[in-house]
Amino acid sequence: MSGTLRLSTLRLLSSRSSVCSPARLTNRCQARTRRLHSSAGHALPRLPFSTVTPEDVDFFKTVLPGRVVTDPDLLESSNVDWLKSVKGSSEVLLRPQTTEEVSQILRFCNSRNLAVNTQGGNTGLVGGSVPVYDEIILSTALMNNVLSFDNISGILTCQSGCVLENLSSYLEEREHVMPLDLGAKGSCHIGGNVATNAGGLRLLRYGSLHGTVLGIEVVLASGQVLDCLATLRKDNTGYDLKQLFIGSEGTLGVITAVSILCPRKPRSVNVVFLGCETFPQLLRTFQLARGMLGEILSAFEFLDAECMRLLNTHLRLLNPISESPFYVLIETSGSDPEHDGAKLHAFLEQAMTSSLVADGTVATEESKIKALWSLRERVTEALTHDGFTYKYDVSLPVEKIYQLVLDMRAHLGDRAKSVVGYGHVGDGNLHLNITSPARDPALLAAIEPFVYQWTSGCQGSVSAEHGLGLKKRNYIYYSKARPAVALMRDIKTMMDPRGILNPYKTLPDDLQ
């Protein structure tokens, strides 16, 4: 296994000094830190955690017989994130099956001062799901049982390692759907979805996980199990502790099980794919859809012509309608095919006669629906073929989301290969992506902090749904006031005093 770190993005993070004082490091740690630090550019130095000893591995093997991975080849894929932008050097991966096992692991790691990186499907885009140095990887992959499903209330309870798509299939057979859906559904774990407060494609309709997650079981850094696994729609007995863990990116506890409210499976689903000449027309189309499709509107997504070009070029996906500067994907989900069809027809007629949309196609059968969705869902994949990609996931007042793309294009001129915008119009969430033939520090310096300042100037969020992880942690102040970030640090310190849970993530370096 290579000992080299390729923490490319860290080179470009804030130059704030780390809070890791050399005086606090053991000799062994110092040596390790120097070695890693020298290859990690401006990365935060390794914090003074213990390193895993053979005796530690022996202990893990007694707790998890046959489920302790130390083979470097097998560890390789868990040390690297999906974008291949962050690579850790963990030498141990643990595969617990039960909450009790997770509890034993954490109790031990806390007492030994061993850092732990919890990993679900490892589909995160901000380097939150992989170790940075030699943190122990705690995989939820074998915690994949559905614990219960109540068909009357629609409440599902399951272990945290269930793959989202498997849960969707499980529910589909029971006439329900998951309240969230996202491109990574084939790999991502529900625990990771909850830990990162995943947004995705259905948020417009079913709201955020803060509303749909009803209960969480979590193991704290101390190994204590916190059972907040309620299966009730309403419970006002004290502070709603589970909310703390939703979106905390594994830094406050290890989620071992969740209960979640699942909607009935819609009897009727329609997807339309439309072309708009201008972004203001696209916004008026959104307003029209909100009014005329009302309660059956379940997604309103967009991509620009540049995205379509990349889909054509790199994935050979064909544009099903005539060329337009903007494309819109609208999904409706309802309980009556006839009513839904009538609403959609009336909406489309109005949109056409008002000249809001130039062209469009409608899908009601599943294969065509999937084909249209893939135009939206596979933009991320197309980008990976276009070159080195700088990814931004911002939330803005909806009327401003495309102006950022235009301003960035003008700002960068021909320094970038592609500057593309797509995302969730209904949520005011833009995915801005910029590619270049190879990693380009000068280009990055032109993008950042420009993109963050622009977003902050509109009171936007510099991470709408991807989280902060490792790569965005130091940009938190663009979206959060200092007292708020200080309170986050206080919460972290209270709940994980030794800081063993997913270190280097979420909180900025000045508070690590």
Add this chain to the structure above:
Amino acid sequence: MSGTLRLSTLRLLSSRSSVCSPARLTNRCQARTRRLHSSAGHALPRLPFSTVTPEDVDFFKTVLPGRVVTDPDLLESSNVDWLKSVKGSSEVLLRPQTTEEVSQILRFCNSRNLAVNTQGGNTGLVGGSVPVYDEIILSTALMNNVLSFDNISGILTCQSGCVLENLSSYLEEREHVMPLDLGAKGSCHIGGNVATNAGGLRLLRYGSLHGTVLGIEVVLASGQVLDCLATLRKDNTGYDLKQLFIGSEGTLGVITAVSILCPRKPRSVNVVFLGCETFPQLLRTFQLARGMLGEILSAFEFLDAECMRLLNTHLRLLNPISESPFYVLIETSGSDPEHDGAKLHAFLEQAMTSSLVADGTVATEESKIKALWSLRERVTEALTHDGFTYKYDVSLPVEKIYQLVLDMRAHLGDRAKSVVGYGHVGDGNLHLNITSPARDPALLAAIEPFVYQWTSGCQGSVSAEHGLGLKKRNYIYYSKARPAVALMRDIKTMMDPRGILNPYKTLPDDLQ
């Protein structure tokens, strides 16, 4: 002003000893504590806060000129809760208009160790919104400005003292509605709604405030302003701090402003009122409604025949249909009157032909809709005329909610005057109410802990939507595990080290 406390419910709370050590009390506090304690039965003794001096009042008058109330007659109504079950003896009521004023007040109170009770519309049912002893009352009544409304996104930002009904009217003119509605809407403040995580009548459709509240501005005990007043649907930059304050009953901070996502006003609203012969039939009617009304179902409420008797007897409200053991109120809200009518018609036909419902009436015009809703909303009022009322608000697996009423009736026999059940079927939320001609300690001893043990045995919540406040604080362990409650206490201690914010509330006596 009477100095007598009528903390009736406290007499019957747990006999756990208070954490207030007499050794920590000043002489003046000791005297005050003895006086109050002697009249408060087993109430928690007054904690060793300072008492308000004339100099303190002078300070408040400089911060809030003309807005410091010390006239006992004017203070009377703010010292007593709506149910007249808890009475404090506060001698000062403050009426700030701005966040900065709240900040100055709390900074001063924290430095002086003065306890503060934040009060909105004072409509709470668990004694959470009034002082217990001489806490300063901080009223949000003058913080009643709408700060902004974005018609495209539906995001409203307002000060915390806005009355819910006023916000509803404001939005109605702008083609939107508040995502929550409740019987107390004419008095309750949005800040209080958020602080208590109010549920109400629209939760089935629009979800809980944890999902719809997008931002909060809050003043911490120290006086520091925490600005989390985002107006974005998505924001994953660090821990979602606002969630901590939703449902914390004013014990962690004073909410000064909120932003909230408001749905479009439905173009079509229908209400049906049905009679069912048995509760299992009522549940099957609910299942049928979920399937056939789908996305337009916005409320599914019930009351039993005993409730109807009280409405007839005490409020002269007439039953619009033939007598039944159970009554159901179903509301639909949608964007197309024709489609909604068709769905409702099909549902009713199916419910009738399946003999699930015995009789029913439909309302589409506003006055009749209001009349039907009043049958559900005014049960609380009817109960106050029936005698002394013991109120329980529990959350249970939906198929079990009425069994508790039946078991309680059998358990109490003729010791109770009325034992009635009503509530939000769609949320698994039962309001169980028991009346007697006068306060009756023997009856109460028969009800509690029976009701809590019964609920706990079904993994239910002993407070679904009312919160814990003063009256239910010691029952938290019936619904929450000890480690969870201990973590709540740690959070409270971290955020309010002197415990000045709404003391004696939410957390149990052993952790106060």
